[in-house]
Amino acid sequence: MRARLALWAGQQAVEHREIVLKNKPEAMLHASPKGTVPVLVLPNGTVLEQSLDIMQWALQKNDPLDWWPKDAAALQAAHELIAQIDGDFKGHLDRYKYPYRFGLNNGLDARGEGSHFLARLNQQLNSQKFLAGPHWGYTDAAIAPFVRQFANTDAQWFESQDWASLRLWLSNFVASPAFDAVMQKYPVY
Numbered sequence: 460m461r462a463r464l465a466l467w468a469g470q471q472a473v474e475h476r477e478i479v480l481k482n483k484p485e486a487m488l489h490a491s492p493k494g495t496v497p498v499l500v501l502p503n504g505t506v507l508e509q510s511l512d513i514m515q516w517a518l519q520k521n522d523p524l525d526w527w528p529k530d531a532a533a534l535q536a537a538h539e540l541i542a543q544i545d546g547d548f549k550g551h552l553d554r555y556k557y558p559y560r561f562g563l564n565n566g567l568d569a570r571g572e573g574s575h576f577l578a579r580l581n582q583q584l585n586s587q588k589f590l591a592g593p594h595w596g597y598t599d600a601a602i603a604p605f606v607r608q609f610a611n612t613d614a615q616w617f618e619s620q621d622w623a624s625l626r627l628w629l630s631n632f633v634a635s636p637a638f639d640a641v642m643q644k645y646p647v648y
């Protein structure tokens with residue numbers, strides 16, 4: 460989803476191949492044997508197989524919405540926050556969503572652990588409108604899909620948390636043209 464967001468923002472035309480993870484096409488595994496999505500094959504044959512690499516590629520090609528961090532300090536801050544979310548937070552998110560896959564009876568401890576990260580994001584959003592600063596950017600696009608997954612796991616619980624800034628940020632994302640564009644359904648390749 461974050462890769463699609465950046466491809467949309469960078470207005471990069473791609474041949475979009477929607478796949479089912481349980482039935483990965485040969486062509487995908489040939490291009491990228493590690494078998495995760497997203498995968499982007501460039502015209503020169505280069506294969507990008509990390510969502511963040513695809514985001515960087517798209518936004519460095521074209522960035523009419525000014526999503527890419529403007530200087531080295533902003534880029535460093537983006538990398539640091541995204542690394543926290545992709546690392547520990549993602550682990551808690553997966554355990555919260557699918558406790559049985561991890562041999563847990565429920566996801567409540569994981570939800571509690573993940574909440575610490577969300578409280579910090581909320582705090583950041585108390586003092587600036589977006590994680591990237593005064594306008595939506597790379598950091599927001601990289602992180603919002605995971606916050607949305609966490610929120611949707613138990614929407615009632617999420618709504619009852621004391622995170623007004625985070626809730627507003629998420630609901631603005633879900634109501635945005637970017638979200639609309641990337642949620643479009645494609646036939647399976």
Ligand SMILES: N[C@@H](CCC(=O)N[C@@H](CS)C(=O)NCC(=O)O)C(=O)O
Nearest residue numbers: 480481494495496497508509510511
């Ligand atoms: N670090 C990778 C993670 C990608 C990833 O784990 N993708 C999941 C889906 S969101 C996947 O393809 N899993 C393989 C599977 O479930 O078979 C990235 O950000 O691109």
